[in-house]
Amino acid sequence: MDFRLVATDMDGTLLNSHHEVPEKFWDLLEHMRAKNIAFAPASGRQLATLQKQFERAGEPISFIAENGTVVVHNGEIISLTTIDSDIVHSIIDTVRASDIDMGVVVCRPECAYVERNDEAFRTEGLKYYVSLKEVTDLHEVVNGEVIKVAIFTFQDAEKDCAPIIRAASPNANVVVSGQHWVDVMDPAANKGQALAKLRDALGLEESETLVFGDYLNDTELIQAAGKSYAMSNAHPDILAIADEIAPSNKEEGVITVLAKLLGSN
Structure with a gap:
């Protein structure tokens, strides 16, 4: 395929396996730039977190952050999708009242907020939210600018957490984004629609997009691409819909596939 945009989950x-961008990626990024191929991480992670992780990229790259609720191109936010405040309040109350061990992260474009302050929970939150602030009452930060609510559980997110959150927010887009994370967004928000907005900003066709993903929050991303790869470690549902299977992230499968496609291996 003649791809002009690569978008990959993180x-x-x-x-x-060390939760780091592989060293070999940076040479591939330069190779893509030389071929006029755009690159964008497409992640559930916070925009500030992604920007920090890609500081080494030098010139600006595009970002699909917070599971598609924030899209950045040429250093500017080109798409921002907020969630209804009533849904956010409902989730906060539901988590507080639940017997399941959960914690809430209320995400706004510039910062994420938590009220739970035990070290174990904050350690998990800081992995994904470098701009993280503790507040006394999460209800007070719900101001119409919330783009996502992330719920962390030390239990099984898909089995134990997601059903409770779906019941509390039946009109929202509730996705399991990891073994211990559930994300809640506006029904219109997902990585696939974000990819389409970025693609349009670049003046590209769907057939010119190449994507990589591994978990359920990558479903729409894979469906919106011209060519899609699921990592061999992916969720079974993602393996079932992707066009191809890449080696696992521990084997640096994205690097392997891109190097082959770019003729740089």
């Missing part, structure tokens, strides 16, 4: 996909 955790379980591009990031290696």
Whole structure:
């Protein structure tokens, strides 16, 4: 395929077993730039977190952050999708009242907020949210600018957490984004629609997009691409819909596939 845009999930996909961008990626990024191929991480992670992870990229790259609720191109936000405040309040109350061990992260474009302050929870939150602030009451930060609510559980997100959150927010887009994370967004928000907005900004066709993913929050991303790869470590549902299977993230599968496609291996 003649691809002009590469979008890849981060955790379980591009990031290696040390949760780092593989060293070999940076040479590939320069190779893509030389071929006029755009690159964008497409992640559930916070925009500030992604920007920090890609500081080494030098010139600006595009970002699909917070599971598609924030899209950045040429250094500017070109798409921002907020979630209804009533849904956010409902989730906060539901988590507080639940017997399941959960914690809430309320995400706004510039910062994420938590009220739970135990070290174990904050350690998990800081992995994905470098701009993280503790507040006394999460209800007070719900101001119409919330783009996502992330719920972390030390239990099984898909089995134990997601059903409770779906019941509390039946009109929202509730996705399991990891083994211990559930993300809640506006029904219109997902990585696939974000990819389409970025593609339009670049003046590209769907057939010119190449994507990589591994978990359920990558479903629409894979469906919106011209060519899609699921990592071999991907969720079974993602393996079932992707065009091809890449080696696992621990084997740096994104790097392997891109190097082959770019003729740089």
